[in-house]
Amino acid sequence: MNADSQSMAAPKREIEGLEKIFDQLSTEDRDDVFRILYGKQLERVQYDGILETDAAAKGIELKGYRIPAAPEQMRAPRLVKVAAIQNAIVLPTTAPIKDQRDAIHKRVGELLDIAGRAGANVVGLQEAWHMPFAFCTRERLPWTEMAEAVDGPTTKFLIPYAQKYNMVIVNPILERDEAKDDVIWNTAVIISNTGRIIGRSRKNHIPRVGDFNESTYYMESTLGHPVFETAFGRIGVNICYGRHHPQNWMMYALNGAEIIFNPSATIGGLSEPLWGIEARNAAIANHVFTVGINRVGTEVFPNEFSSGNGKPAHKDFGHFFGSSYVAAPDGARTPALSRTSDGVLVTEVDLNLNRQVKDHWGFRMTQRLDMYAKSITAAADPDYRPHIIREN
Amino acid sequence: MNADSQSMAAPKREIEGLEKIFDQLSTEDRDDVFRILYGKQLERVQYDGILETDAAAKGIELKGYRIPAAPEQMRAPRLVKVAAIQNAIVLPTTAPIKDQRDAIHKRVGELLDIAGRAGANVVGLQEAWHMPFAFCTRERLPWTEMAEAVDGPTTKFLIPYAQKYNMVIVNPILERDEAKDDVIWNTAVIISNTGRIIGRSRKNHIPRVGDFNESTYYMESTLGHPVFETAFGRIGVNICYGRHHPQNWMMYALNGAEIIFNPSATIGGLSEPLWGIEARNAAIANHVFTVGINRVGTEVFPNEFSSGNGKPAHKDFGHFFGSSYVAAPDGARTPALSRTSDGVLVTEVDLNLNRQVKDHWGFRMTQRLDMYAKSITAAADPDYRPHIIREN
Numbered sequence: 001m002n003a004d005s006q007s008m009a010a011p012k013r014e015i016e017g018l019e020k021i022f023d024q025l026s027t028e029d030r031d032d033v034f035r036i037l038y039g040k041q042l043e044r045v046q047y048d049g050i051l052e053t054d055a056a057a058k059g060i061e062l063k064g065y066r067i068p069a070a071p072e073q074m075r076a077p078r079l080v081k082v083a084a085i086q087n088a089i090v091l092p093t094t095a096p097i098k099d100q101r102d103a104i105h106k107r108v109g110e111l112l113d114i115a116g117r118a119g120a121n122v123v124g125l126q127e128a129w130h131m132p133f134a135f136c137t138r139e140r141l142p143w144t145e146m147a148e149a150v151d152g153p154t155t156k157f158l159i160p161y162a163q164k165y166n167m168v169i170v171n172p173i174l175e176r177d178e179a180k181d182d183v184i185w186n187t188a189v190i191i192s193n194t195g196r197i198i199g200r201s202r203k204n205h206i207p208r209v210g211d212f213n214e215s216t217y218y219m220e221s222t223l224g225h226p227v228f229e230t231a232f233g234r235i236g237v238n239i240c241y242g243r244h245h246p247q248n249w250m251m252y253a254l255n256g257a258e259i260i261f262n263p264s265a266t267i268g269g270l271s272e273p274l275w276g277i278e279a280r281n282a283a284i285a286n287h288v289f290t291v292g293i294n295r296v297g298t299e300v301f302p303n304e305f306s307s308g309n310g311k312p313a314h315k316d317f318g319h320f321f322g323s324s325y326v327a328a329p330d331g332a333r334t335p336a337l338s339r340t341s342d343g344v345l346v347t348e349v350d351l352n353l354n355r356q357v358k359d360h361w362g363f364r365m366t367q368r369l370d371m372y373a374k375s376i377t378a379a380a381d382p383d384y385r386p387h388i389i390r391e392n
Numbered sequence: 393m394n395a396d397s398q399s400m401a402a403p404k405r406e407i408e409g410l411e412k413i414f415d416q417l418s419t420e421d422r423d424d425v426f427r428i429l430y431g432k433q434l435e436r437v438q439y440d441g442i443l444e445t446d447a448a449a450k451g452i453e454l455k456g457y458r459i460p461a462a463p464e465q466m467r468a469p470r471l472v473k474v475a476a477i478q479n480a481i482v483l484p485t486t487a488p489i490k491d492q493r494d495a496i497h498k499r500v501g502e503l504l505d506i507a508g509r510a511g512a513n514v515v516g517l518q519e520a521w522h523m524p525f526a527f528c529t530r531e532r533l534p535w536t537e538m539a540e541a542v543d544g545p546t547t548k549f550l551i552p553y554a555q556k557y558n559m560v561i562v563n564p565i566l567e568r569d570e571a572k573d574d575v576i577w578n579t580a581v582i583i584s585n586t587g588r589i590i591g592r593s594r595k596n597h598i599p600r601v602g603d604f605n606e607s608t609y610y611m612e613s614t615l616g617h618p619v620f621e622t623a624f625g626r627i628g629v630n631i632c633y634g635r636h637h638p639q640n641w642m643m644y645a646l647n648g649a650e651i652i653f654n655p656s657a658t659i660g661g662l663s664e665p666l667w668g669i670e671a672r673n674a675a676i677a678n679h680v681f682t683v684g685i686n687r688v689g690t691e692v693f694p695n696e697f698s699s700g701n702g703k704p705a706h707k708d709f710g711h712f713f714g715s716s717y718v719a720a721p722d723g724a725r726t727p728a729l730s731r732t733s734d735g736v737l738v739t740e741v742d743l744n745l746n747r748q749v750k751d752h753w754g755f756r757m758t759q760r761l762d763m764y765a766k767s768i769t770a771a772a773d774p775d776y777r778p779h780i781i782r783e784n
Contacts, residue, residue, distance in 0.1 A: 018428055021421045029413045036410055037429075039665035192783045199781040205758045220760065224767065229782045244755050246638030246677055247764040254771045255778040270753075273431035273723040274676050281673035284666050285638055331665040361662075363636050366597045368612065369772040372639040375616065377765040379646045386647040389591040390621045391584045 014319055019335040039332030042067060045348065047118055055114045061343035062114055065334045067289075067326070069350035078351040080232045082259060082289065083120035083167075084324040085111045087342040088297030089132045097142050101130050105157050111344055112158075116165030118346045121193070121232040124170040124293050126324075127240050127263040128186065130154045131174060132299045136211035136317045139303065144217070147176035147184050150200050155189050163195040168230045170237055172263040174217075175200070184218045188237040188263060190228040198228045203239035204248050211307045211317040212241075225251035233258040233351050240264040243278045243292070246285065253286035258351050260286075264294045267318035275323055276333075283327035287358040289349055296322035296340060329357040406711055411727040431724030434459060437740065439510055447506045453735035454506055457726045459681075459718070461742035470743040472624045474651060474681065475512035475559075476716040477503045479734040480689030481524045489534050493522050497549050503736055504550075508557030510738045513585070513624040516562040518687045518716075519632050519655040520578065522546045523566060525687065528603035528709045529697045536609070539568035539576050542592050547581050555587040560622045562629055564655040566609075567592070576610045580629040580655060582620045590620045595631035596640050603699045603709040604633075617643035625743050628652040635670045635684070638677065645678035650743050652678075656686045659710035667715055668725075675719035679750040681741055688714035688732060721749040 015021070022033055034041045045064030055062040069077065090103035108129060115123050127133075134143040148154050154173050162169050168191065175187035186203035202221030206214050225248070228235045236252030236259075243249070243262050252260050262279050266272075279292040297320055304313040323336040326347040337343035358364060378384055407413070414425055426433045437456030447454040461469065482495035500521060507515050519525075526535040540546050546565050554561050560583065567579035578595035594613030598606050617640070620627045628644030628651075635641070635654050644652050654671050658664075671684040689712055696705040715728040718739040729735035750756060770776055 015424050018425060021417065021425055024417065024421070025413065029416070032407050033410060033413055036664055037668070190781075194783070196783055198783045204763075205760065207754075208757065209752065209754050224779055227778065227780050229780050234780065241758065244677060244753070245759060246642070246673070247759075247768070250638070251764070251767050251771070254776075256780055270723060272428055276429070277669055277673050277676065277723070281638070281669050284669065285636060331662060331669070360601065361636070362599075362601050365600065366633065367637060367639075368597065369768060371596075372643070373765070373769040373772040375643050376639070376761060376768055379643070380761040380765040384646075386619065387616055388619050388621050388626065388648050389582075391586070391588055391590045 014340050017323065017336055017339050038335070039328070039330060042332065042334055045346065051114070051117050055344070058110050059342060060111060060114055061338050061341050062118065062346070063335070063337060063343065064118060064346045064348070065326070066348045067328045067332060067350070067353065069353035069356055072352060075352060078233070079348060080351055081119050081121045081346055081348045082291060082326060083115040083118070083123040084291050084293045084326065084337070084345045085115060085123060085125050085343070086293055086296055086322045086324045086337055087111060087126065087129070088295065089299055093132050093134070093299060094302050097146055100132065101146060101154070104130055105154070107342070109161070111342060112161045112165070115344045115346060116161065116167060118344065120165065120167050120346055122168040122170070122230065122235065122259065124261040124263060124291050125172060126293045126295045127172045127265045128174045129172060132301070133265040133295065134301065135214045135217055137301050137303065137305045138213065138216050140216070144184060147174040149178045150175060150187065150189050151197060155191065155197065158191055159195040162191045162193055166193045168193050168232055168235070170235065170261050170263065172237070172239060185221070186214070186218050186239055188239060188261070190230070190235060190237070193231050198230065199226060201226050201237040201239070203242065205242040205245050207241045210309055225255050227252060227255040227257045236260040238262050240266070243282070246282065249282035249290070250286055253288050257288055258354055259289045259291065261291045262293065264292065265320060266294055268321050269318065272321055275321070276325070280327040280333055283329050284331055285363065287329045287354050287361070287363065289329065289354070290327045292327070293324045294322055295320040296338070296342065329354050406732050409715065409728055409731050430727070431720070431722060434724065434726055437738065443506070443509050447736070450502050451734060452503060452506055453730050453733055454510065454738070455727070455729060455735065456510060456738045456740070457718070458740045459720045459724060459742070459745065461745035461748055464744060467744055470625070471740060472743055473511050473513045473738055473740045474683060474718060475507040475510070475515040476683050476685045476718065476729070476737045477507060477515060477517050477735070478685055478688055478714045478716045478729055479503060479518065479521070480687065481691055485524050485526070485691060486694050489538055492524065493538060493546070496522055497546070499734070501553070503734060504553045504557070506736045507738060508553065508559060510736065512557065512559050512738055514560040514562070514622065514627065514651065516653040516655060516683050516685050517564055518685045519564045519657045520566045521564060524691045524693070525657040526693065527606045527609055528699070529693050529695065530605065530608050531695065532608070536576060539566040541570045542567060542579065542581050543589060547583065547589065550583055551587040554583045554585055558585045560585050560624055560627070562627065562653045562655065564629070564631060577613070578606070578610050578631055580631060580653070582622070582627065582629070585623050590622065591618060593618050593629040593631070595634065597634040597637050599633045602701055617647050619644060619647040619649045625650040630654050632656040632658070635674070638674065641674035641678055641682070645680050649680055650746055651681045651683065653683045654685065656684065657712060658686055660713050661710065664713055667713070668717070672719040672725055675721050676723055677755065679721040679746050679753070679755065681721065681746070682719045684719070685716045686714055687712040688730070688734065721746050
């Protein structure tokens with residue numbers, strides 16, 4: 001959903017990830033890098049050999065981490081295994097679109113099996129995961145044919161996985177609101193661990209820039225910032241471009257979210273240095289866990305398109321750099337999944353950490369929400385006069 | 393102003409900084425690390441040999457970088473050299489307090505001379521720079537004797553530097569409002585390049601946690617989010633703990649700030665992994681430059697104090713880790729000043745970059761401020777009912 005790879009020279013190579021580079025450092029230096037950059041070195045979870053082997057055989061990177069909280073006297077730990085799944089599309093974008101969708105379903109089924117077997121309780125998929133991210137083309141057809149009802153084939157495909165593994169699934173789709181005049185939305189459907197649809201959340205901030213002018217396809221959500229109570233915590237979904245807007249994260253948190261997913265589709269260039277910053281800042285500022293999920297690979301489209309940046313027309317718009325990760329309210333984060341391959345990241349968190357950090361830092365107490373209610377209301381007025389002081 | 397070093401084990405050593413560690417990597421790996429972590433490798437500015445030698449002789453780290461913008465057809469570049477100064481206190485905290493202050497004045501004079509000779513146009517000093525950060529002691533006296541009027545001795549000390557070097561100075565002091573019943577505030581005085589006081593800004597978010605319960609000394613600002621028009625751009629000052637509050641940064645930006653300073657005093661542990669995230673997220677989200685400035689060194693106080701964390705009483709509260717840096721609206725940032733020594737960071741920016749990124753990304757256009765005015769107003773109501781959806 002954002003920014004142009006074309007504005008910067010393409011990197012000479014697609015590296016697998018920063019952490020591989022840090023592996024070259026001495027243990028002492030590596031500890032310092034992780035302490036300052038990532039808060040701390042998280043405990044790595046080891047899975048049984050069969051699961052590891054099965055994942056590797058299917059070309060799936062499986063990583064597990066643990067983010068513990070302190071024991072409390074009045075509350076038991078609330079351990080939740082939060083999973084992020086990132087994947088490339090499977091067939092060329094010239095294949096019949098039903099075949100494209102079914103092939104992605106099959107692949108994500110494999111990824112969900114790995115996540116389920118790793119014990120995941122809540123799984124997040126990437127933005128519009130059942131299709132190529134075709135919005136760069138600005139062609140309506142055939143891509144809008146991939147839009148589906150909230151209870152359409154993609155949700156139906158996921159329900160058995162939710163039931164089999166007793167896991168909540170955050171299912172971001174291109175939605176066609178069949179009940180309301182076929183309008184298209186960018187939506188996340190929340191499927192409970194019992195396989196029922198709890199509800200939907202829609203994308204609040206629609207990029208209107210270059211290859212990501214998604215306003216060709218859908219408008220801003222009118223649903224506000226709903227949070228979904230699940231068996232494994234309260235969940236909010238900040239879809240893609242909303243991560244650039246701190247108020248979006250905040251409203252999900254103020255509505256009680258304990259884990260905020262950020263299903264995304266974003267490419268290198270301007271966007272990549274922001275990727276590790278925004279979801280993490282939101283986790284810190286709002287005392288929540290956040291989960292950034294980004295697709296991987298380069299998607300080539302049948303017809304060339306231009307990007308509104310003076311460059312020649314082209315058929316792809318760059319490499320989706322994956323790098324999905326989980327950020328914690330205490331400033332810690334997991335290492336990222338690969339920049340180049342399909343993967344499952346399972347992070348065992350103790351949701352008690354949210355309130356522990358809230359009690360420790362107290363940002364809610366010092367937030368002055370009443371002041372900002374007034375000042376943002378004033379600033380939203382078209383006649384607002386900025387408060388500027390000049391030298392006499 | 394925040395968090396406890398005591399909650400985590402002290403690091404075995406105070407390393408100089410991350411970039412020193414990255415220097416061990418191959419050029420290719422280093423380029424990838426900087427591209428993904430820091431947006432890009434910025435051009436380093438070289439100073440004349442005499443200036444370099446003079447800085448080194450005084451134990452001052454001098455670093456210069458350049459953050460350019462694209463040429464435009466309708467506007468000339470707006471090149472501004474933005475400087476950050478970080479420093480340790482000079483005398484023991486047992487010395488007479490006037491001697492302590494005068495010794496810091498003298499040292500900061502040396503740092504200002506280096507900044508001025510390096511061509512700085514706008515210089516930011518650290519929070520309450522004229523004194524040790526004594527608020528951890530919760531002793532009112534003698535520390536409140538160090539509070540000064542906006543036009544008191546510390547401002548008077550700086551004016552000749554502003555005039556000599558034609559530079560704006562952001563001067564964060566412990567303010568005593570002598571005109572209003574001697575109330576104490578945490579304030580930044582903005583001194584113009586002509587040596588006149590343009591105005592003052594006060595700290596909006598007062599930490600109330602552990603060693604940083606500064607509410608013993610001062611209350612939240614009632615001045616809102618003023619922005620100061622200077623000869624070198626419009627300046628906002630988000631003092632210390634306000635960096636944890638995205639709305640604080642946003643309101644300065646909505647009032648027209650082009651550069652937002654964040655004069656701070658913060659120590660290791662929980663705070664350090666946040667340091668590189670928050671000011672940078674603010675630069676990205678608001679299309680502005682931000683300048684994080686933090687003091688260095690360990691300050692030992694005459695009487696022991698406790699930290700509200702179950703640990704034994706002690707006389708210092710940890711190492712201020714410096715690491716001052718500048719973040720740009722396009723996700724780039726400078727490397728940091730040292731974690732351990734006094735320093736001057738001079739960054740030549742082109743303020744045109746703000747609007748260029750604004751035009752490119754368009755976050756203002758997709759910000760939906762009117763929606764958040766309503767939702768934040770609702771959420772600020774004590775009777776607000778979070779929007780939670782449950783499984784039927």
